[in-house]
Amino acid sequence: MSPAETTVAAAGVRVVSPAPRDAWRAALAADPHAVATQTPEWLDCLCARTGQVDASRLYVRPDGRRLVLPLVARRVAGVRVAEESFPYGWGYGGVLVHPGADGAAARDTVLTEDDCRLVLADLARRPVVRTGVVPVSLAGGPWSAAAPVGAVRVPYRAQVIDLSPGYEQLWSTVFKRQVRNSVRKAERFDLEVRRERGDGPDGVGVRAFAQLYGQSVARWAEQRGQPRWLADRVATSQDRPGQVAAVAAALGERCVVWSAHHEGRPVAVNVVLQHGAHAIGWLAAMDDALARQTLATYVLHCRSLEAAAAEGVRWFHMGESEPGSAPERYKAYFGARPVEYEALRLERLPLTRADRALRRAVARASELNRRRKGQTDA
Incomplete structure (x- = not known):
């Protein structure tokens, strides 16, 4: 047309x-x-x-x-x-x-x-x-x-934070004690936190995302009970690292890449898309063990929320989570509220119905694979 x-x-x-x-x-x-x-x-x-x-x-x-x-x-x-x-x-x-x-x-x-x-x-x-x-x-x-x-x-079901009270008010009265304590504990690890615009010349955060995302595929496969070959094939077809690199270059200052590093190793990356009154926590990746040890994800979220509030952002969208899930509880620590x-x-054809049936079949196969693996390990 x-x-x-x-x-x-x-x-x-x-x-x-x-x-x-x-x-x-x-x-x-x-x-x-x-x-x-x-x-x-x-x-x-x-x-x-x-x-x-x-x-x-x-x-x-x-x-x-x-x-x-x-x-x-x-x-x-x-x-x-x-x-x-x-x-x-x-x-x-x-x-x-x-x-x-x-x-x-x-x-x-x-x-x-x-x-x-x-x-x-x-x-x-x-x-x-x-x-x-x-x-x-x-x-x-x-x-x-x-x-x-x-x-x-x-x-x-999305989780959204209202930044209008200002960061200081959010820190003192909205964030849960878990957040404040975790950020204070993280200070002893001397994390290096970088903020880069998407088209910045260094691209440290984009490269760190690719590295951490690759590490995450195996962990997700194990959690879901998926065969590794299937997880690798899905990851290759989605190519999230390539997607992040392309979006970062295209959006420039609207794409903010936050990354945390410990002793030269990337720990966690958050990619935030920002325009006007809205910021979207788009994609994230982390070294699960190192992130738990250093509590880097708490630091990255606090820094990104603080910067967004200072730049006049009203709403910070933290993405979708299942009701009652661990990700939803984590986002609630920062004051995120569910939005349905x-x-x-x-x-014209029942494509969604077919997709849901396929996903249910994959979920059942993954659960069966998990149980079999648990019996073998036992």
């Missing part, structure tokens, strides 16, 4: 796809809820890494109000089969809102249920097998309310 191609989504609503970049950047600047994964640079990086194409859509309403939907299309043999905002592993998509007029009221940048209904109705008409939207967790309400009958709802939201998929 050429940038000049225009369609009609509803009475009086004009659609341009791909979305013109000037309109996209204007919406990014106007929408106080915009996040780094909704930028054109993120979409370009996604397309370069996965071979998908820019299918973003600009909706111009009769009153001049504009909606921009970052969207990518997957092609098979040259034919589009899916359009998603965004595919699994590529973070939050969803709509950016521009009021369409200088001096418009702040409420005109608030995403509404009607906005979401308009976009979902337009996506439902697309000639593809599946369309999908993974909204920012804090903007999930209107999407869930607007979901049409038959939409596949994929529930998620849903990804939405419109499917």
Whole structure:
């Protein structure tokens, strides 16, 4: 589809796809809820890494109000089969809102249920097998309310920290004692903590992530009861180190790489994506034994939260965790609160159902493998 191609989504609503970049950047600047994964640079990086194409859509309403939907299309043999905002592993998509007029009221940048209904109705008409939207967790309400009958709802539970009280207040009254004690104990290990922008010349954090992620694959395979060959194959297909390197170079200052080192050895890395009022704790890797010994993850999280608060970030997104899981409890130590939201998929074939069945089968096989291994070790 050429940038000049225009369609009609509803009475009086004009659609341009791909979305013109000037309109996209204007919406990014106007929408106080915009996040780094909704930028054109993120979409370009996604397309370069996965071979998908820019299918973003600009909706111009009769009153001049504009909606921009970052969207990518997957092609098979040259034919589009899916359009998603965004595919699994590529973070939050969803709509950016521009009021369409200088001096418009702040409420005109608030995403509404009607906005979401308009976009979902337009996506439902697309000639593809599946369309999908993974909204920012804090903007999930209107999407869930607007979901049409038959939409596949994929529930998620995110953990989000409100930084508005300021870091000093968070440290003294919000963080659990576990955090403060761990940070103080970590001081005796004389950790070297580095903060680098993604396109910085040194790239120490990016290289440390690749090293630590490679170490983590074996640990995760053991925890899940997966055969090592399967874990290696999944890790190779996802190529998280390559993804981090590409995103860091593409986003530059919007990608902050925090790394902790002990006696020259990398201990832990946190990759944070930052734009406007939002920061996203995107990916992390660590040397499990050394991180437990030095308590480096507590230090990295505190430093990243302190820096974000000082730079005017209001919301720090710590990612998704299962209810009651150890990761969720850990995030709660820092004051993270759960936010329930849903990804939405419109499917002409039951792809999500098939994917869930496959995941259940893998989980059962992994559990059986774990039990067999436990009996052998005993």
